[in-house]
Amino acid sequence: FFIRRARSGMLWAGMITKLMRLSPKEGYWHYVSFSKINKNIRRHNWQRSRALSPDRQWLYMGTLKGDGLLRWHLRENRLECFPTRLKIPADETDLLMSALCFDDHKRLWIGTENGLWFWEEGWPLLKKYTFNQTDSLPFSQNTWISSLCLDRGILWIGTKGKGLYYLNIRTNQWGQFAILPNSDQNFNINTLLKDDRGRMWVA
16 A cells, blocks of 8 residues: 655555555565554554654554554564554454644644544554634544644544544644635545645645
8 A cells, every 4th residue: 555665775564454564675675564563552543644754753643443543663674553442352442543744843633433532652542633612623523534634733634424624733823725716615535645846736
């Protein structure tokens, strides 16, 4: 589902529940077993989203109803997980995480099937973001957040069935972006991408 290249030249690939690495010196793929490295990893962690940390030392992986947010240290062969609850019953799973995005303060924003969450270094758990002005918010706090993109302190938020929104991280103010004026704005957003010219592309 994704490929990322580290500064060392190592290639990392996420394939459903597997993480693999390709060394330019060895020329073949190594398989990384999550459960062998971290015994707290017990579920099938299908990778649905990913992001490199600002210092490019960690690979973060959002999972599909797995053990929560996973992060893998690219040099130290270390895997950590950050769920939404301290203890998840064996017959339950965590959230479906559709999108990951770091802001300028190294805070990681997480789009899920159950609204917008976030995480900061040192926290054992993820936290759910609560919007101001909830009475006038045109979508539920539990709306599926499908895509995220940061642009100069503005977090763009794509949703499943509720259109496109933006959040000013510094002021905590939000708004809806009307792509097609005078039309229904409750549509699906699958992908957000900012190009080198500062344009935001929406699919």
